Amino acid sequence: MRFLPHTDSDRTAMLETMGLSHIDALFADIPDEFHLQRGQLDMAEALSEAGIVRKFTKASEKNRNATNTRYFLGGGTYNHFVPAVVDYVVSRGEFLTAYTPYQPEISQGTLQALFEFQTMISRLTGMDVSNASMYEAGTATAEAALMARRVSRKKRVVIAGSVNPRYRSVTTNYLSRLDGECVEVDMGCFGTDLDRVIDAIDGQTACVIVQYPDFYGSVYDLAPLREACDANRCLMVVAFSDVSAFALIESPGAMGADIAVGSGQSLGIPMAFGGPHLGLFTCKQKYLRQMPGRVCGLTKDADGKRGFVLTLSTREQHIRREKATSNICTNQGLMCTAAATYMTLMGDAGLATVARHSAVALQSLVSQLPAHVTAIDGAHYNETILSFDDHVARQRFLGAAQANDIFAGIPLEQLDSSAENRHLLVTTTEMIEEADINDYLVALEVAK
Amino acid sequence: MSESVLNSNDRTFKYSATNGIQHEEPLLFEHAHEAPESIHLPGVEGDIPDALAVFSRKIPANIPGLSEPETVRHFVRLSQWNHGIETGFYPLGSCTMKYNPRVNETVARLPGLAHIHPDQPEDTVQGALELLYEVQEWLGEISGLPHVTLQPAAGAHGELAGLMMIRACLDARGEAERRTVLVPDSAHGTNPASAALCGMHTVELKSGADGRIDLDVLKANLNDGTAALMMTNPNTAGAFETDIKEICQLVHDAGGLVYGDGANLNALVGLARPGDMGIDCLHINVHKTFATPHGGGGPGAGPVAVNDTLAAFLPVPRIVKESDNYRLDSTSDASIGSILSTIGQSGVYMRANAYISAFGRQSLHKIAEDAVLNANYILHRLKDVYHVPFEGVCKHECLLTDEIQNKHGVKTLDIAKRLIDLGFHPMTVYFPLIVHGAMLIEPTETESRETLDSFCDAMLEIAAQCEAGNTDALHEAPVKPFRRRLDETQAARKPVLVWPQ
């Protein structure tokens, strides 16, 4: 077996060193009845490396992908451009095959990259501090609610119905086994009705969770919500799904968020059929000690040289056990390095171009829609809802688009089971070009 | 050739640590120059609509932006300060730092797997679903627990998912008063933390004198409030819980369920199955046993395998096969719901699939055999000079302590740091918590005898230095990497987590 360095004579010699004649002696502590007959599991035969490549190539070729299809799909996962350098950096064995940096003297590479990541994420989101990642946006949102409960010492959580339905379901699921109410506020529209959200806040409320831009892509002013939160001494949690927005529009921090969480997948991380992605978690400095997850901090070594370590670990499970701020251990470390590399390559200017192209493409599409398809009004970043006369019309369109190598949107009911089946969540990124929009509009003709 | 060139006593290659070309590298934010023209991006040009312009960001984020050559050099230099499994031995106990096959990286990057959206039509991702389904079934077969969810993102997330299922099952039995999780004091910190997150409380079980679960202690703590026992087998001291059958029986008889922390599955894979032993529910750390790269902290994957008792409670969506068609099934009924906003860490499972494929039915058990052989070999070579707290063979990792070296004023931390100077990543230190000054050594199956011997020689040399009272180098260590011991107290006292503007 090519991953195992020993020859049979090595094995025999090692056993002899220990005074043993057979490997079974090392497994004598396992009761006999539990020993399997070696090689008898119901599994495939071993493959050579060439065989593995063949198998995966064959399977991968059954999948339509972003190299041969135009993606108008979002809803939490985005087809932004991934520069070759990002993949190169995270392929380096020193980053790829290291463990969590528990021995800082020989992990300064990972640690400095994390520090740079934390800095850039704080700046992009306009927040004071960032941790070194959560699994993804849904669990990050749940953790934000839990943190707000600890900070406020209150238990009630209010969550707007315009938060991504999947983030909502993960969050309500996490909260459902703990004391305290979790209230989902129905928006009654494809957008965020802040009045309804504010009405749901009371003195017992630990936090209110909104998404910005919301699940439908709407961009709106959070100032009234900030006021309501102050009046009720509750925390304002802002979730987001495409962090690229904040190179263009005001950041959650500027809008007054106490905690901002969401997905960093847009920062140089492939869609990869759902993961690994990157959960972002940021907050105000004053709440730092209630934050979940690992953080990297600046310090000095014994010679007085600057260096980095994982810090504030007394919040974490390996020290605090059942009283920890979270159970998270393994996180999405490598994805932080990917995001740091991506942001470095982009800089403010590149990030702004990504955001501008993403928004302009949507505007271009929406402004040319035929009369039989409607989009929602108001300010949108790069997502919106297109509504069709009926299910049949929508499906006809989806089929025509797919026949012309376009994934035209996600049927809304696929994300939100309560939705009617005649809507599409449509998303654009800088990967969409003018010609793709033209083809999209042509395909829309069949929806008449 | 001169005598000295051929001198086989030359120590140059004995331990690989050296002070080669290592560059200091400032933070990105200190690379002071105006950002160059950045990457050229595709897309639609034009002005943003007025309605959106109202919300324009007023002050730029101030993300520095370097040219491509500078970016590459910056991160390559950072990478060179890191130690990875590709660089050298990495015997972190409980972490299973084995070689991560390169072909796995290649196949996971095929466009048809890397560049697909989780919500594109199911008939356009049949190949991806097929590979995920296959690994899902294999994990069921390997664990002896046939129903598997791939949704949990890491081990701790799997613990939460598993406990949610156990809780749901007990509720369905009308036993909602069962909310206590018994956790041995040797358990990993995520175990009690996950129980708390699941709205349960934990009772710590004191381990017996042999480091294993003490049956009397277990019995004394089982009662009508018991929801589950959360156990790790082999445990975190590297010992197999020989009474496993009786343990599971006792918990079941008391009306509870048994959760298995599968972080140590590498010791058993292909040789024995937790499901056969009475475990009801097991998470598997794919980033340990199935060789997916740990990435400096993650990503991982923590699939959970369960028996028939818990199958109905698995999270949704589930990957199902109907004749030759694969689909995601979200019908919930008794399900605990969803715990992640996507189907899981698909890219991690692609690598795991490739890894299992390489061993196949014929060779899978060789993983556990060589892993256990290597750990026992190290134990054998070190047991006379380091204190072994629990007698007997170990499984895939061996536990030592600093008791003997302590007499010379040398602690586990010093030994760990000295190993760095000799070219090795230290073992796991101060875990498990049940012994003082723990050193948990897990070599894995992908290390050669040459590497194991060289590591053991280094450990023996350190012990000899202690005995000789020659301990300065141990307290000073490490001196070779470009940073010495770092001041963790200062970092925590006044935390600086971002670079000031």
Ligand SMILES: Cc1ncc(COP(=O)(O)O)c(C=O)c1O
């Ligand atoms: C014994 C044990 N249990 C649980 C975990 C948690 O797994 P993860 O880090 O994947 O969340 C670990 C890994 O660190 C472990 O060693």
